[in-house]
Amino acid sequence: MRKIYVFDTTLRDGEQSPGVNLNTREKVEIAYQLEKLGIDRMEAGFPAASPGDLASVNAVARAVKNVTVIGLSRSRETDIDAVKEALQGAQDPCIHIFLATSPIHRQHKLRMDKAQVLETAQSAIRYAKKYFPKLEFSLEDAGRTEYDFMAEMVGMAIREGANVVNIPDTVGYLNPSEYGAIFKYLKENVPDIERVQLSAHCHNDLGMATANTLAAIQNGADQIEGTINGIGERAGNTAIEEVALALETRAEFFGAKTSLTLSEISRTSRLVSKLTGMVVPGNKAIVGANAFAHESGIHQDGMLKEKTTYEIMTPETIGLKESKLVLGKHSGRHAFRDKLSDLGYDLSEEELNTAFSRFKDLADKKKEVSDEDILALIEEKLIDTPEVFRLQTIYVTYGNKAVPTAKVIIDGPEAEPIVAEAEGNGSVDAIYNAIDKATGEEVTLGDYSIKSVSRGKDAQGEVHVVLSQGEVAAQGRGLSTDILEASARAYIDALNKLLEKRKTYTKRDHASI
Numbered sequence: 024m025r026k027i028y029v030f031d032t033t034l035r036d037g038e039q040s041p042g043v044n045l046n047t048r049e050k051v052e053i054a055y056q057l058e059k060l061g062i063d064r065m066e067a068g069f070p071a072a073s074p075g076d077l078a079s080v081n082a083v084a085r086a087v088k089n090v091t092v093i094g095l096s097r098s099r100e101t102d103i104d105a106v107k108e109a110l111q112g113a114q115d116p117c118i119h120i121f122l123a124t125s126p127i128h129r130q131h132k133l134r135m136d137k138a139q140v141l142e143t144a145q146s147a148i149r150y151a152k153k154y155f156p157k158l159e160f161s162l163e164d165a166g167r168t169e170y171d172f173m174a175e176m177v178g179m180a181i182r183e184g185a186n187v188v189n190i191p192d193t194v195g196y197l198n199p200s201e202y203g204a205i206f207k208y209l210k211e212n213v214p215d216i217e218r219v220q221l222s223a224h225c226h227n228d229l230g231m232a233t234a235n236t237l238a239a240i241q242n243g244a245d246q247i248e249g250t251i252n253g254i255g256e257r258a259g260n261t262a263i264e265e266v267a268l269a270l271e272t273r274a275e276f277f278g279a280k281t282s283l284t285l286s287e288i289s290r291t292s293r294l295v296s297k298l299t300g301m302v303v304p305g306n307k308a309i310v311g312a313n314a315f316a317h318e319s320g321i322h323q324d325g326m327l328k329e330k331t332t333y334e335i336m337t338p339e340t341i342g343l344k345e346s347k348l349v350l351g352k353h354s355g356r357h358a359f360r361d362k363l364s365d366l367g368y369d370l371s372e373e374e375l376n377t378a379f380s381r382f383k384d385l386a387d388k389k390k391e392v393s394d395e396d397i398l399a400l401i402e403e404k405l406i407d408t409p410e411v412f413r414l415q416t417i418y419v420t421y422g423n424k425a426v427p428t429a430k431v432i433i434d435g436p437e438a439e440p441i442v443a444e445a446e447g448n449g450s451v452d453a454i455y456n457a458i459d460k461a462t463g464e465e466v467t468l469g470d471y472s473i474k475s476v477s478r479g480k481d482a483q484g485e486v487h488v489v490l491s492q493g494e495v496a497a498q499g500r501g502l503s504t505d506i507l508e509a510s511a512r513a514y515i516d517a518l519n520k521l522l523e524k525r526k527t528y529t530k531r532d533h534a535s536i
């Protein structure tokens with residue numbers, strides 16, 4: 024298996040993400056985690072950018088021990104001197120010098136012709152080589168550079184003693200076959216090309232950074248450059264975790280591997296997201312919150328029978344504990360039964376069917392049904408009281424300057440549903456008056472409380488009420504994503520229990536609820 028070297032530039036190109044600014048302490052914290060992840064080379068910053076960046080690069084250089092630490096530099100002696108200062112104390116220092124080579128950059132940005140570009144880069148490499156045994160040279164915007172000029176620049180870098188030559192697709196312009204072809208061309212056309220490692224550095228402007236990097240590997244690249252979570256300038260850089268997992272998962276296809284400790288990927292991703300403030304989208308490959316989560320019934324059934332039906336990698340590989348079966352409106356009975364069993368419930372087929380249909384009703388109203396939701400739903404159902412009255416529908420009219428009114432439709436002991444309307448001091452009072460009218464029962468509301476059983480705006484509300492009638496009292500519970508409906512359900516639940524108790528009431532039961 025061919026080893027692919029990993030050059031991490033989270034602390035340099037990653038920090039170039041608009042809005043991201045890491046201080047020294049944060050850079051060192053990320054650097055330690057990258058070391059644990061097992062990257063080979065770490066670009067810690069651009070020391071000429073500011074005294075703060077120079078100090079951060081120096082702190083990282085002194086902190087990590089098992090990684091080559093790199094500082095970026097333009098093709099200028101002052102920048103090279105800044106890197107020299109910043110990398111003092113590094114166990115294994117390396118300088119990274121770059122100069123743009125494409126016609127667009129030569130003409131408009133650098134205002135140099137080919138000969139000047141060649142000469143500027145050559146003298147910078149020569150100067151830096153006096154201080155740095157390890158040197159990487161990058162042809163910025165190589166992706167839009169003429170093949171023959173690229174070959175000339177790479178040949179010069181080899182002769183001047185560069186150890187790694189990087190071929191960036193700086194603006195994320197190329198497609199995989201074009202990018203791969205550059206590596207093939209250089210391998211076949213540059214004398215002594217085997218004396219350097221060739222490196223791939225891609226940007227994600229067209230969403231092709233990972234594909235382009237893999238194409239470079241297939242065409243002989245020895246090193247890949249990228250960032251954790253794919254952060255970076257504009258649409259970002261190649262996400263290192265994506266390349267590493269592609270190589271791991273399709274080892275038979277690529278025949279190449281990184282030496283990353285893959286189980287550190289999830290932790291590293293979380294740390295980088297936390298310290299940079301760049302949130303990882305849920306659907307992001309490998310490290311997104313949904314990358315190992317399954318919501319639909321057919322997928323969940325497959326997962327429960329055999330995980331490889333819907334997972335090509337295991338969550339454990341990247342350091343996660345397990346995949347998630349998220350219960351929602353697309354879930355099926357298999358996943359629901361499995362969740363109940365995890366929560367300690369073993370229901371009969373009939374109980375399961377009833378609970379499942381209540382779960383589907385709830386899932387229609389909520390984005391995600393949590394464990395707390397399911398527990399509340401099941402526990403409410405398991406207290407088996409005959410339902411004399413059953414809420415069918417409620418309508419409430421409320422305005423802060425109007426008297427609240429409620430209309431309820433309730434299934435009762437007779438075949439026809441009962442319809443009743445009433446006013447009240449508030450919406451809940453109006454509902455309770457309407458229920459009293461519909462049921463014809465005179466009860467006293469002793470207690471009313473409400474709490475949320477899950478999180479978020481669409482959380483379920485759970486209402487508790489205590490009703491009494493003479494000396495008999497009963498409590499009821501109602502659950503819904505709407506607190507008025509939960510209030511009505513709780514009242515009717517308590518009423519049904521009260522009626523059941525009344526049947527068997529003796530003096531001995533006095534005041535029990």
Ligand SMILES: CC(=O)SCCNC(=O)CCNC(=O)[C@H](O)C(C)(C)COP(=O)(O)OP(=O)(O)OC[C@H]1O[C@@H](n2cnc3c(N)ncnc32)[C@H](O)[C@@H]1OP(=O)(O)O
Binds near residue numbers: 036071096099122132
């Ligand atoms: C593809 C990449 O990601 S490259 C890295 C990009 N990262 C950064 O730019 C972050 C750090 N940069 C900075 O802090 C600043 O740009 C500095 C300190 C480096 C330079 O700042 P300033 O001196 O004010 O110059 P400014 O950034 O406005 O312009 C860049 C200058 O460098 C020149 N330049 C650009 N690339 C190179 C290079 N590789 N080698 C030599 N000169 C270069 C430009 O032509 C321009 O020169 P000019 O002033 O003669 O026109």
Ligand SMILES: CC(C)C(=O)C(=O)O
Binds near residue numbers: 161163164194226
């Ligand atoms: C400095 C170089 C390597 C770079 O980041 C790019 O070209 O994208």
Ligand SMILES: [Mg+2]
Binds near residue numbers: 036191193226256260
């Ligand atoms: Mg870049």
